[in-house]
Amino acid sequence: MLSRLSALPRDARDTLFLLLVIAWVVLPQVGNLPLWCSLLAAGVLLWRGWLAVTARPLPGKWWLLGLLAATLAATLATHRTLLGRDAGVTLIVVLLALKTLELRARRDAFVIFFLGFFTMLTNFFFSQSLLTAAAMLVALLGLLTALVNAHMPVGKPPLLQAARTAGWMALLGAPIMAVLFMLFPRLAPLWGIPSDAMSGRSGLSASMQVGNIASLALDESIAMRIRFEDGRIPPQQDLYFRGPVLSAFDGREWRPLASRFSQRNGVPAALEVVGAPYRYEVTLEPNNRPWIFVMEAAEQRPELPGAELAMTPDLQWLSNRPVTDLTRYKAVSYADFRHGPQRFAAGLAEYQLLPDGFNPRTRALAAELRNQQPRADSAALVAAVLDRLRSGGYTYTLDPGVYGANTADEFWFDRKEGFCEHIASAFVVLMRALDIPARVVTGYQGGERNSVDDYWIVRQSDAHAWAEVWMAGRGWVRVDPTAAVAPSRIGALQRLQAPRGVFASAIGTVSPGLAETLRAAWEAVNNGWNQWVLNYTQSKQLDLLKNLGFESPSWEDLSYVLIGLVVLVSLGGAAWTLWERSQHDPWLRLLGRARRRLHEAGLEMAPASPPRQIAALARRRFGAGADALADWLLRLEAQRYARDPRGNLAALRREFNQLAWPKP
Template identity: 55%
Template structure:
């Protein structure tokens, strides 16, 4: 057991750090920086990769502290082979983004086990910089960007230390120097950010798998939308120019699902022709127009979820590879899913009608139901039709009856209704509509559509987002993935397609007041909410405002905004070639300024040094050469030794030159006492020329 004296004499951690050998200290610092760079990868790389990396870094730190020998080549090769096998097992390949990043992390860690010379350190430095970039392949969030700035600062500090092989330079000194380097490079970084041509996707791999993205899907079964309700990430950001529409009007239209196989809903099959439903037939009330700006996050479906109804999109704000097209079901379909943030300004018309007002043959597609599924629901619908009150009722009347049934039938709105259907997933609508009556929006939309079709009313499911959350800090509206929603459209003669939201019948607060169902908060959030009820909301709004600004001004700085910048600078029809020319022009201008500065630096030397250089040249022509290290007094002694009394005047002039430079502080003849007079310097040089001309060997 340690005595109190022993405890008092134990060195503090900071003191122990100061006493570490230079090599051990620099190695530990580099290992800490590498661990910091790898840390954001811990959420998406295989657990074995993160564990192996942590183990190797800890092992290398132990060797640095203990002075132990580094492992041999065969040990490192064995670990590398195991890592290759584990990568192939985890990803099924050694190629691609996921496998490549996994191997890079392992290789950087293994490289620290052969860290013997500066050459090895330089390899780790530059691999570390590359590893920093790989973090942005997964996330460009503000926190990740800040963490990577710190990582770059740390790597530069380690690089500076490697270029100081002599002595014991402090980490603070290296960090200060690397910070100055970053600040000096910041203007170049800003220019490249503004003008370097963008190529989409900026932080991604073309053709990469979209399975990891969250958001809407082109398939829906009972429970899929409820899963999205647990995802609080932002799907889009909206800003309204003028008064915002009421919450019950905020429907952002995504994939439209019309084909049902008894278990799953899908869009109309590609290539299927629906007579009479080829083009959108729009009837909008122009006075209801709402101007808005929307920033869409990357999606995994080729649909732009625009606010209903947005009939037109600006051509100049959309990459030509997307080619959005407004289909007859009012989906804005694109060639491929959105792979980078897209900001658009458009006008929506909440009051609109669309679709044919008279029956066409293509509408029969929207009453199709698979045979052998949900027989009890079909029987329930047939019984409703036999009721004299509804035998000849139109679609509007039947919809009102179904909404009344939901309101009065004991239905419950819940995030966790459990699994519906038998072991094969059949007859889920029967169980929901007639037995348990608990569900989320997709349960109500799916059952409502099936019942309407059983009543011979054309109907389909529309998925998207409903509602938005206003941030009081910056006025932006946030639409989160948890706002994903499903509603129904039915066809009514004389009106066309009509929107109806069955969720409003069981949970009107979800639509009107936008009160979403949320999972229970964690223990920490509950404790903070109890102590300061508004603190969490305020912190969340402040952070979200900062994050929105980051998304709008940095991440959303696209090729279109680059061209807008050129327009503001006076370029009439800018293109990417103009960006290149502007960038080259700035490079040439910066190079010219650098050359001018270098020339000025060469010319702008110390006046005394320039005058003394001319004096040495004079004495050299007289036969007494000297170098830059020769002081005036030394040159005077050499002149006296060579020419004797004949050099007395030259000696006096050289000594006067020395006094002018190094005279007593505060004297009128010293550089420290007054600014050197160029006239006096020129006089002394001229005087020396006259004295040198009278020397015997001149």
Template identity: 60%
Template structure:
């Protein structure tokens, strides 16, 4: 590995003529760069710039065989790294600050590799940096990238321990690959059986990097931005007999419900206005369901929110293992803490449902409140509708249908680019722009309903999805984030009304989505093969989903289920420890037995030499503990004279079989063939030994 300062040359050496130290250093720098690269999205820009400059500087020094920088350079850069970390994170502690420092120190340490000891520090810092990637993401891509980094670091570590000379990197890489393969069974056993004890097994509490397609509040424009985001929000697998999903128009996954409006922003009712808002273990008693239940399994991506997105309407609490789910009066399910890691749960929904208070409930009056001084033209429209002779005596359901007809026939459009709305968003939508995304439509619709004195509120969540034919999972993306309305109708309770469906029926009925303009490469691929991109994406997402289900979602509950299948009646983490300990002990005994077998079977030449030495000692020949065949033959002649000649000749024949076989020179030093050894063993048994020492 890298040594001290080398000779100063006027120009760089060709790659084939680089000294071994320089070659090994350049390879290690390339591996370190690969390990650091995935942190590009997680660390401050100055950290990556410092790492690139340090690695580039060290590579230039190795290529040109220049001396390493003085220690005062390193001290200054270290102080600069610490100051930058404190400036970026306002602390030197915690996940983000710690990872920033580790990356900076790893890069700077390469400028101090004067001996093998320094190189070992770089190796171990590299291994630690690999682990820090999983603080931010545990995706399949990150795992594959770190597997390559592991093989690279092992290759460099093996190469540093090889003897002098210029061993090819391919030899070290092959040995690193074999070592990884040998260690894979141990890794799998530890993964499957090592007890997962929350919260130590999960991500740190400051892992706040996840994105959510929804917000705790809704202003016009928020969900519009998310329509351009193709990231996955969650996956759903339907568990009924044939795995069929409900009708597309019923695929509504409920999130936050907004009832309070200040003219600019929608938000939930304050907790004090709803008695025991998050303390219900069941939905309200007014919930009535009918039809066939739909069991399903949800795999929710981290979103740093306590919401459990559920298919409308989920009656029983989702099964979360040791965690508890609570229901709000608006049929939303929540947890006591945010979802900061991949979460899988099962539930049962009834798409055909009704719920809500009876007439005269004081809470209904709150659902008709509007802020004063906003949207005067919308209020005037509501007043005109109430005075319209054609609607005289019409119930609230007829008024709702009249508004939906206006949306369907009044020239309104569904678009990603509605433009910037001003103060009176409902007025602008109904009379000026007549264009918007789902949140514009839902907000304006609810404002008009309230102006008509009909209780209404905004519901946000996800609608639709896309079925992956490879694994049968439905994938919902951030672009499937949606906003719709609920209105209260006498005798029916709260009724879902999706005003966007009146403008663009394909948004709900046939899953037609607005998409952002494609880039040049994506457009070319779609033009050449329209189904290619879809097939590739489906394949990748099915693979990534398997990773999520079998690796990231391998929880303590699944560990205990495995023990039940193995015959444990009431498994616990103690059983896991005992099983893991027994497996490790059995593996150790097996390895020891294999070593004994390997010693006897894989080098029978030594076994045969030891057998001859043992027989000679039994007849009085004093031999050293370790002796070559030629030494034993000489001692036999000295002790027995001509009577020792047969043993002497046999030992020389054994020596020639090992070190001078009648084969190509490449076979010298290799174990002899089994048949030749068998012949010598038979000769040893028939050998004429002296009756007693002379």
């Protein structure tokens, strides 16, 4: 196969290499492009490769115009526009592929190169992960290799030679790019991902249907990373990260309260914290939501530069804009707290409402519990329901089946199995049937420490739903009914595991700890990429200036440092150029100076005359007065070709200035 490729004409070989690089650039986009676009690009590239191998003529302009018109129509039909990120990326990929069908001259190749560079950058519109960066680095080296190869018009140079040159170019440019990365001002939202970049991102929702959080348990992607400060790490059972609080129930779906009454008469937060705080830093993955997850409960505003944060009456922290890129903030939380009114208030009545016509058996169960304990307070009733969950044969499972309209009835009496949202929803419905104000809280519970970098990782599979009930004299109290059904879910953090793939299962069979070790190492590397590259923010730039000795760094100082480095590098480049010129064949330069002196004296000679011939012409033209000059020229020739040890070039250069040169 390799011999056949090497036997191809250079044009065909270079074309195949360029097509391979283009395919590598486009490949990461396949999941983001319409299916027709991926198929069209693949078909065009294969067609162009076949034409190159078989030496057939390229298609005419009518073919290209027809394909272009079809592409525009398909893009418009798919995206309903020709503008925007998705439509633009679709068009640029197809145009890059179509341009290869008119690859005839070097000028066409240069257009393809720069279209390829631009297409390479569009990959970062969808992902800025370490894998994407590594793939695009390979693409960059491939495009540079093709570009260098195009500037070698003579012969059939090996691609390895062009690749070596491209690699040196990249290495020489790397320090400049590193300096620009560290010091070029970051001005949001210039450096952010476009607002539509998070479409399709999985994660918690603003509402909860019974069964939808169970799907997140299959998602092992990372939701956030946490680094605790001061060496204080809370117990795992206290790792509750608060998200949307859901209080309105229509029988199937839980939503936040949004009625006019609740807006006018909402229950105040009235947060009170006690004990020592936990200080930590959160690196939140993009989710296209305004939610700022903090461990319950955070009294102080999280430190997130450039964003306006506010806490809702139900203790959820919100930002003034969605989290569309990697976000890092610091927070202070208290595991011991209480919130909400101590006495019954009018706004609490909304947390007792249930839709008519749903869950009649649960309502009957509530009446039965009331009859059994007519004088029991809220705490006693909560304890009775939790005892029923512990001893009633209820099961915690990822796959309880599809629930019908009366979800609470099915859980309490029929199925007796469910995931956290089944349990929390049924518990809150029963509490409300007992006339106890209750609501569902969603968020994340738990996490695992990465032994490599000591960060705590919270995954989408840690998504959780629990309940809050209102008790007189205590306010809102967290009650996690899942802990009554499966205590290990909260304490020891034993998650229900989704079925593993063949590869992961094979690794786990050979070495049970190897898969976890490899995953921890890879996630630590990814975390380093997130912390030092993706999350290299304005504040980090100013911190860098502080380390350089600036007391109160500003953007002016940053500009001065950047300009100073540019000037310093420019002076260094100029000095390098002068040095290189001085080292570039000083023998020829010295001979050229001698030629100019003799030419000014009236001696005619050919431009390529060697020193021996020039010496003979000088003796003939100037007589005996040129003997010393002729001897110098002969010694100059011997230094070059005979390597005469007496003909030291530095000594010859000094003699040059002492010679008696003839005058016109």
